Amino acid sequence: MNSRKTVVTTLGGMIAASVLAAAPAAPTQVGFVYVSPVGDAGWTYQHDIGRKEMEKAMGGQVTTKFVENVPEGADAERVVRGLVTGGAKIVFTTSFGYMNPTEKVARAFPDRFFFHATGYKTGPNMGIYNARFYEGRFLNGVIAGKMTKSNIAGYVAAFPIPEVMQGINAFTQGMRSVNPKAEVRVIWVNSWFDPGKEREAALTLISQGADMITHHTDSTAIVQAAEEKHKENKNVYAFSYHSDMSKYGPTAQLTGTTHHWGAFYTRTVKEVLAGTWKGTNVWGGFKEGMIQLAPLNKAIPADVKALVQKEEKAMAAGKFHPFAGPVVAQDGKIKVPKGKTMTDAELGAMDYYVQGVASTLPKK
Structure with a gap:
């Protein structure tokens, strides 16, 4: 009787382990901070198109969340921090005035990744990007x-x-x-x-x-x-x-x-998930399609x-x-x-x- 229990228990454990191994990894959450409403044209609209293109290209590997109409300054830091504590592993902040708030949150969360548009400050887990x-x-x-x-x-x-x-x-x-x-x-x-x-x-x-x-x-x-x-x-x-x-x-x-951001967002997120990201300082123009x-x-x-x-x-x-x-x-x-x-x-x-x-x- 005991041997039967052992066999059953062992078999049950093997099945459970197999199920766990077969279970897909939870998608990585990627956050975006926008300075104006998304609307149907303009700076923020183009970034949101890029977000959607990246999400589609990544299949089920990521989910995305954005916060629009965020004032530059102290409120931006609150929003960026909120995205991180809410589960975002990667955050893109898309306005010049978000630079210092982004840098501050990046220092506080060294295991997360941050990318700031149009600024000049970088860090071990913070890159910058812009278009010519x-x-x-x-x-x-x-x-x-x-x-x-x-x-x-x-x-x-x-x-x-x-x-x-x-x-x-x-x-x-x-x-x-x-x-x-x-x-x-x-x-x-x-x-x-x-x-x-x-x-x-x-x-x-x-x-x-x-x-x-x-x-x-x-x-x-x-x-x-x-x-x-x-x-x-x-x-x-x-x-x-x-x-x-x-x-x-x-x-x-x-x-x-x-402006066209989708290819950049896709490439960057892929690098982070693959563990190959080594810093980003991108400034692309006609040549890069940005x-x-x-x-x-x-x-x-x-x-x-x-x-x-x-x-x-x-x-x-x-x-x-x-x-x-x-x-x-x-x-x-x-x-x-x-x-x-x-x-x-x-x-x-x-x-x-x-x-x-x-x-x-x-x-x-």
Whole structure:
């Protein structure tokens, strides 16, 4: 009788062990922190598309969770910490102002992994990533320079950080590469997402003579404002940012600089799960597929389209750089001499306007 119990017990244990061994591992939780609502266009929308692409590519290996409309600062730290204590092994924080809160939480949880977009601080378990938005901005500027009638472009900007300065200056460089008379006027709204302020700024720039407008903010307000004015026979055109916003400006949007994060998110999560991640400092452009131009409006002349396509291919091949010298600051100082190209370190420290920007930079 005892021997039978032993056999039964042993067999039961073997079956249980077999079941446990066959049971799939629980999916890894991946968290995302967004600075604005997801919506259907814009910076956060593009990151959310990337999240979904990564989740699909990973099959059942991961589950994802996001928190949207999170203010930069102390509240961001609370949200990041909450994702980790709620089970997230990997967290992506997607706005510049999340950098210090992300770093603080990363130090507190050394067994978790954190990735911050657009910042510069890293750690043993914290990587950074960004896209070379300025490449697309230069090409947008080329189109603006060729098509403007007033020689004035308007730029609605969020905060005067290097990433935004790169975009303003690249757009200006592109515009003046084909039209030395062109100038760019900038209005700062001090917010990543405030459709009301963005719209007001766009209309102000248009009233000042801008017939080409663009933005480094998150909403569709600028493209919508341009569409409204275009319909009033003012021939105002716009360049979207983050997403293709042509459904909000089917006539006015000429193209835009769009961002693509899915491949990066998928690759990074795979590396973490495989135990092969050794640090991330990614800055990708046309070559890496992290930025693309939105479809070109049929209003763009054929020769301009050909020029833009030629310069895009040259950028992707590393044969052309938007900040190849000479690069001259607004005050006349030479930042990059002829024959040289601006380094990534110099790009990351950009805190000035180039010649061609007609506005005054806010004081720190």
